Amino acid sequence: MDQFVILCFAVVNSIALLALISLGLAIIFGMMRVINFAHGEFVMLGGYATVIANHAGVNLWLSMLVVAPMVVGMIGAVVELLIIRRLYGHLVTTMLATWGLSLFLIGAVTAVFGNTTMGVSAPLGNIPVGAYSIGAYQLLLIAITALLVVCSLLALHWTKYGLIARAAMQNSEMATTLGIDCDRVYAATFIIGAAISGLAGALLAPISGVLPHMGAAYVARAFVTVISGGGALITGFLSAATILGPVEALLSYFATPVVGQASLLLLAVIILRLFPTGVSSLWTGGR
Amino acid sequence: MNLSRRTFLRSSVAASASSLAGSLVGPASAASDTVTIASVYDLSGPFDVYGAPSNMCTEFAVKELNKAGGLLGKQIVLKAYDCQSDINKGPQYAQQAALRDRAVMAVGALTGAAREATRPVLRKYKVPYFYGSIYEGGACEQNIFCCNTEGNQQVVPLLEWSFKNLGKKLYYIASDYNAPRTFGAWNHVMAKREGGEVLADDYYPLDVTDFTAAIAKIQAAKPDFIHSCLVGGPSMSFYRQWAAAGMLKKIPIVSIIFGGGQEHEILAAEETNGIYAAYNYFQELDTPRNKAFLARFAETIGQNHAYINGEAIGGYNTVMLWAEAVKRANSFDRDAIMKAWESGITWEGPGGKMVTDGPTHHTTQDVRIIRVENRVWRLIATKEQIQPDSYGGRCDVFAHPNQTEFLMPQM
Numbered sequence: 001m002d003q004f005v006i007l008c009f010a011v012v013n014s015i016a017l018l019a020l021i022s023l024g025l026a027i028i029f030g031m032m033r034v035i036n037f038a039h040g041e042f043v044m045l046g047g048y049a050t051v052i053a054n055h056a057g058v059n060l061w062l063s064m065l066v067v068a069p070m071v072v073g074m075i076g077a078v079v080e081l082l083i084i085r086r087l088y089g090h091l092v093t094t095m096l097a098t099w100g101l102s103l104f105l106i107g108a109v110t111a112v113f114g115n116t117t118m119g120v121s122a123p124l125g126n127i128p129v130g131a132y133s134i135g136a137y138q139l140l141l142i143a144i145t146a147l148l149v150v151c152s153l154l155a156l157h158w159t160k161y162g163l164i165a166r167a168a169m170q171n172s173e174m175a176t177t178l179g180i181d182c183d184r185v186y187a188a189t190f191i192i193g194a195a196i197s198g199l200a201g202a203l204l205a206p207i208s209g210v211l212p213h214m215g216a217a218y219v220a221r222a223f224v225t226v227i228s229g230g231g232a233l234i235t236g237f238l239s240a241a242t243i244l245g246p247v248e249a250l251l252s253y254f255a256t257p258v259v260g261q262a263s264l265l266l267l268a269v270i271i272l273r274l275f276p277t278g279v280s281s282l283w284t285g286g287r
Numbered sequence: 288m289n290l291s292r293r294t295f296l297r298s299s300v301a302a303s304a305s306s307l308a309g310s311l312v313g314p315a316s317a318a319s320d321t322v323t324i325a326s327v328y329d330l331s332g333p334f335d336v337y338g339a340p341s342n343m344c345t346e347f348a349v350k351e352l353n354k355a356g357g358l359l360g361k362q363i364v365l366k367a368y369d370c371q372s373d374i375n376k377g378p379q380y381a382q383q384a385a386l387r388d389r390a391v392m393a394v395g396a397l398t399g400a401a402r403e404a405t406r407p408v409l410r411k412y413k414v415p416y417f418y419g420s421i422y423e424g425g426a427c428e429q430n431i432f433c434c435n436t437e438g439n440q441q442v443v444p445l446l447e448w449s450f451k452n453l454g455k456k457l458y459y460i461a462s463d464y465n466a467p468r469t470f471g472a473w474n475h476v477m478a479k480r481e482g483g484e485v486l487a488d489d490y491y492p493l494d495v496t497d498f499t500a501a502i503a504k505i506q507a508a509k510p511d512f513i514h515s516c517l518v519g520g521p522s523m524s525f526y527r528q529w530a531a532a533g534m535l536k537k538i539p540i541v542s543i544i545f546g547g548g549q550e551h552e553i554l555a556a557e558e559t560n561g562i563y564a565a566y567n568y569f570q571e572l573d574t575p576r577n578k579a580f581l582a583r584f585a586e587t588i589g590q591n592h593a594y595i596n597g598e599a600i601g602g603y604n605t606v607m608l609w610a611e612a613v614k615r616a617n618s619f620d621r622d623a624i625m626k627a628w629e630s631g632i633t634w635e636g637p638g639g640k641m642v643t644d645g646p647t648h649h650t651t652q653d654v655r656i657i658r659v660e661n662r663v664w665r666l667i668a669t670k671e672q673i674q675p676d677s678y679g680g681r682c683d684v685f686a687h688p689n690q691t692e693f694l695m696p697q698m
Contacts, residue, residue, distance in 0.1 A: 006503045013499045116336055117520040119527065121555035126533030132506040135531035138499065207531060208496040208524040209553075213333075217494045217521060252500040257491050258463065260500070 002130030009134050010253060015245035016145040020204070021218045022225040022237045023148060024197030029226055030233040031169045031189045034084060035091065037098040039222055040215020041105040042194050046072045046201025047210035048109060051118045060123055064202040072198025073191050080190040085183065102215065110212040119209035141203055148196065153234045165189060224268045230278015239279050244268065322361045322619055324349070324609075325368060325384030325414075327395035327405065328602070332372025333519060336548045337397055340593045341419060342367060344602030345394055350587050352606070358613050366390060370401060377405035385412035391619040394419055394605045397598075399466050403693060406431060410691065413621045417609050419601025421547065421566070423469040424649075424675075425694035427682035430621070432628055433649045434608050434641075435601040436567050438696065439676040441543045442473040444654050445565035446514070448668055449541045450481035454511020457483055460501060460525070461516035463490035470516050470543065472696060486510050491517065496524040502532050515542040523550060530558040539563065546659065547598040556661045566597025567652045568638030569664045580637040597638075604636050608643065608650070629685075640672065646683040649675030 025039045036042075049071040053063035083101060087094045124136035156162040167175045168185040176182055201210070208214070225244060229236030244264050252260030275281050326345050329338030349365045357363055366388045368380035377396040384390040385408070396405035397420040409416040410430045417432045424437030449457070459474050461467035467490065474485045486508045489501060502525075505513065517525050529535055541563040545551070551559050570581065584592065593599070609624070611632045616623035629645035639653040656668040676682065678694045 003507050006506060010500045010503045014497070017497055114335075115331065115333060116549075117523050117553050119523075119554065121558050122527060122531035126531065128533070132503075133533040133537075135528065135533070137531055138528075204496075207528050209520065209527060211520040214496070214521065217496055249500050253504055256489070257495055257501070261492065261495075 002132050005129050006132045006134065007250075007253060009129075009138075011246045011249045012142055013138055014249035015241050016142040017204075018221060018225050018241035018245045019149060019238060020141070020145045020200045021197075022222045022229075022241060023145075023152065024193045024195075024200060025222045026226045026229065026233060026237040027152070027196065028190055028193035030231075030236070031165060031193075032088075032186055033091070034088075034190070035095045035098065036193075037095055037219065038079070038102040038105060038215075039197055040217075040219030041102045042072050042076065042197035042215075043201035043204070043218050044109065044210065044212065044215040045075060045105065046198030047205040047208075047214065048113065048118070048201075049198065050202040050205045051120055051210055054120045060120060060206075064205070065199070068202030069195040069199040072201070073195030075198075076191045076194025077187070079194070080187050084190055085187065088186070102219075106212050106215070113212070115212055117209045117211050120206050122206040135207070137206060141207070144203060148199075149234060149238060152196075156233060161188075221264070224265065228268045228271045228278055230275065230280040230284075232278075232280035232284050235283075236278055236280035240268075240271070243271070243279065320361055321364045322358065323364045323366055323384075323388045323390045324392040324394070324606070325366045325380070325388060325390040326602075327368045327370045327377055327380045327384070327393065327401075328397060329372045329401075330367070330369040334370075334372040334398060337420075337598055338370060338372075338395070340549075340595065340599035341395070341397065341602035343588060343593060344595060344599050345419075345606055347584055347588055348603045348606035348610075351583065352610055358610055359617065359619070368395070370395060370397075374398070374400045374404050377401040378408045381405045381408040381414070382412075385409065385414045390414055391621075392417060392609050392624075394602065399423070402426065407691070415609070415621050415624055417605035419605035421543070421598055421601070423466045424696065425469075425678065425682070427647060427678065427684065427687075427694055428691045429625060429648070429684045429688055431648060432605075432608070432612075432643075433675075434605045435598070436652065436654060436673075437649055437675060438470060438473060440567070440652065440654055440673045441565050442470055443477065444668075444670040444673065445541055445543060445563070445656060446474065446477035447481060448565075448656050449512055449514070449563070450477065450483040453539050453541070455481075455483040456486055456509070456511040457514055458486045458489075458505055458508055458510035458512075459514045459516070460489045460491070460505070461514075462518040462522055463492050464518075467516040467518065469696065474514060476696075491522065493519050494521050496521045498525045498528045501525065502528060502534065505538070506532075506534070510538060513538055513540045515540050516544055517542075518544055518548075523554060526550070526554055526558050526562075530555075535559075535561060541565075546596050546657075546664070549594055549596065551659045551662050551664070552594060559659050560661065561658065563656060563658050563667065564597075564664075565654055565656050567654050568595070568597050568600040568636075569655065569657050569666075570595045571664050572638065572655070572666070574639070576635060576639075577637045600636075600638060604638075604641065607636065608632065608634060608641065612643070642672070644675050646685050647675040647677060648684055649682075651675065 028036050046068040049068040050063045053067040054060050083097050122137040126133045127136050168182045172182045225240045226237045229240035248260045248264040251263050328342040349363050353362050370376045392415050394417050396402045419434050421435045478485045546564045611634050612624045612627040616627035628643045632643045642651040651674045654670045657664040658667050
């Protein structure tokens with residue numbers, strides 16, 4: 001029984017981690033069709049913002065939940081203004097530009113902070129489960145991820161901004177004729193996406209530490225999750241995470257982590273073969 | 288945190304300063320009053336956490352020798368190259384060192400892959416290669432002189448002690464590449480010898496940062512202790528998550544690599560307290576000789592130098608053992624140095640007595656089991672004068688003078 005609880009925890013944790021690192025990317029890619037190769041670096045910058053703020057004496061929760069998303073959101077605003085805005089509609093050029101940005105950010109952070117791991121230790125202690133125990137912080141991480149996903153879903157479907165954003169995404173010309181400033185909507189969306197990526201990095205910092213090139217470990221998994229999810233903005237990547245996460249966790253547990261990682265990728269290939277526009281085409285009708 | 292940044296800056300400045308010096312001096316000829324040696328440590332990239340402190344120790348050794356009048360009347364010039372955590376840079380700079388700088392000795396290329404790529408180049412130009420890293424063992428050829436511990440000198444005493452003191456059930460968690468797999472093979476040898484049991488061999492890709500499934504797996508297996516050979520920045524997440532799950536106080540961890548990358552300073556104290564390691568040296572070692580060494584070190588390099596761990600000290604020991612061989616040979620010639628080494632040189636280093644071994648080209652040395660508490664290592668047990676592994680007679684440059692292949696341990 002205890003073992004079952006631990007295993008369930010590993011599975012849910014795996015889903016939550018995929019969802020957490022993909023949410024920012026899903027917003028930027030899903031709404032704007034901008035492929036942001038610097039997504040991993042936004043996550044990394046969020047981690048650094050947290051660790052540096054915390055080492056400078058800022059309360060850990062404040063550093064994670066406020067400082068990191070604000071800092072990365074501001075960086076996102078600058079990036080949007082200097083790069084993304086100029087390249088709307090040029091898919092390949094944006095990919096190249098954000099890839100360059102990713103290399104630049106890795107280089108800049110390495111030059112300033114050095115190529116070593118930094119970190120803060122996980123707060124909250126642990127919770128015993130029979131003979132086992134799990135980190136309380138990781139439970140909180142799952143809860144915050146769930147909260148973030150629910151809030152994004154509500155914001156998109158129940159607020160005026162969500163309505164405008166969806167309108168700009170679906171038909172920007174029509175939205176413009178109705179008096180919506182699409183450029184501002186895009187800018188705001190990019191900033192929010194960046195801030196959420198930064199928050200993801202902040203939340204991950206206590207359990208994984210931060211490194212200049214840590215983004216590489218996340219960006220591929222985030223892309224796999226978002227692309228397998230398909231067109232439906234939130235429900236799409238969430239369902240992909242729910243399919244991919246357990247497979248990776250269970251196979252890492254019962255076989256080896258290499259098998260777990262490989263099956264995640266294999267499963268994504270199978271999903272895209274069966275649903276070329278992602279799993280969410282099942283309920284959005286391939287839109 | 289500042290420490291590593293400082294180290295990085297200091298070593299890069301040192302590297303550029305010494306390359307400047309090197310270019311001013313030009314190729315050292317036999318008639319000049321200087322002699323050049325080369326180092327190819329990783330001063331940037333993910334391995335700089337190992338390379339920069341090693342290079343710092345090499346610099347100190349050269350300064351100390353020069354202060355004492357140099358070797359055979361010549362001042363030593365250190366040409367420090369940055370291996371950049373890139374395997375290709377090892378052989379490339381080794382070739383430059385041999386041909387352009389006319390280096391009479393080379394150290395560095397610390398990772399197994401870089402070492403194996405660099406070894407043939409130094410062999411070709413007959414530049415003796417003094418290797419200062421801890422490693423799995425098996426590099427047995429005439430041109431290499433291994434001055435740090437090899438597999439049997441580190442893993443055997445650590446596991447012997449662990450099976451006696453921590454329990455019989457071992458769980459192995461390691462990064463997935465050659466060296467940890469070779470070290471992993473020792474688990475089974477030692478388990479058989481000590482009547483213990485290896486519950487699992489778990490290998491993780493180097494970029495994994497989520498160890499939740501791993502920790503669940505270990506909890507289910509209920510080992511008496513964990514042997515960890517996790518290497519690199521991402522893998523450090525394991526220690527964070529292990530401590531966050533409250534397991535650090537329940538199941539002890541032993542490691543032959545923990546601390547070599549300054550993990551005990553990078554991670555928080557509550558994430559590392561109680562972890563065991565085994566090295567031939569640690570900075571807190573309480574002997575008069577080590578105290579004197581550290582005093583001289585602080586005087587020359589500065590008070591706030593990076594922590595000198597069992598990996599970094601190799602940067603010092605290599606140069607000093609080479610110097611002993613040069614003195615005995617009364618020559619910088621490779622073959623003369625080789626003969627001197629093979630005659631069995633005894634040298635007292637900061638980590639205790641070291642004796643060069645003829646047939647294996649390795650060293651007999653002391654190894655210590657240490658335990659970290661609040662970022663400070665404490666001595667638990669000492670194993671004196673452990674001889675290098677002869678690989679059942681296969682590691683013998685007298686019997687096989689032309690042998691160059693990498694040997695695997697016999698199980």
